[in-house]
Amino acid sequence: MASHSPHPKPKQRSLAGTTARTAALLALTGAASATLLGGTGYAENRPTPAQVKAKVDRYQREAEEATEKYNGAKTTADKAREAYDDLRDEAARRTARLNAARNALGAFATAQYRSGTVAPTLQLALSSSPDQYLRRASLADRAGDRQAATIASIGRQKGKLRTLRGEAADRLHQMRASQAAAARHKKAVQKKLAAADRLLDRLTREQRQRLEARETRPERPAARTTTHHPAPATTRAARAVSFAYTALGQPYVWGATGPHGYDCSGLTQAAWRAAGVSLPRTTYTQINAGHRISRAELAPGDLVFFYSGISHVGLYIGNGRMIHAPHPGAPVRMASITDMPFAGAARPA
Structure with a gap:
């Protein structure tokens, strides 16, 4: 019986060889990806600290613009609420005086009715349409007794009451519209600040620590005692400057006016409030407080404004420097007025 030769065994694929080829393929793919990404791998595709800082500065500036709009809308809403409450009161x-007059007239009418001597004019006044009576000037002209005067007074009071209620309704509408605007601006602030935080999160821990250290490093207040320090324009200005120095190191808190945090216009408002001067709440209203001055006329205590939208303000302290609340994450500090685009200056009265 012939013997059969065994079937040839299939070749075993080398696991080591497959792994090597896969590794080589991955290496080539990674190299190609790195080339397409500008010579860096995914893990290193991070913005530089300078790029992050530039974008964060822009987001924070936009947040500050929204903050000033929020401050303005909130101030309008608060004033409208006060006016509404006053009108309602x-x-x-x-209404109480009108009801008292009506009750007095009703008591008199009751007495007249019981005695059977109700005057025709009073009968008309107590009819279903007292206003129709009041519109008849001929009757009003002939009414010379106290009851006719009371009826006329009731008509006047009703007219004034309608006017008051109309004004109160207008104030209520204004208050609600301003509250809605404030809510929109608040959301815009939060959105911009969240975007800035997301950018900062893309830095390494060391990069972020270095950046935050530069932002929070306090400046030594040596300029205050220099022999070349110019004198404030007024005693009140000196008090405002003194207050600003005490606020150094306080945190930036958007929408805050102290004492434990400030935004930019909140700081200048608080400083001048300490000097006995009431400033408006926002940058774009503070620039019209007092009178405008040129950059060459600056003296300590003056308000200095920045950016085309008048979205930032600081308190000038002399020698080209100011104290201001920069932005979230940076405390109240001194800075040069050349750090930002100068937009104008004002000297509070």
């Missing part, structure tokens, strides 16, 4: 007082 006045309407309540007038």
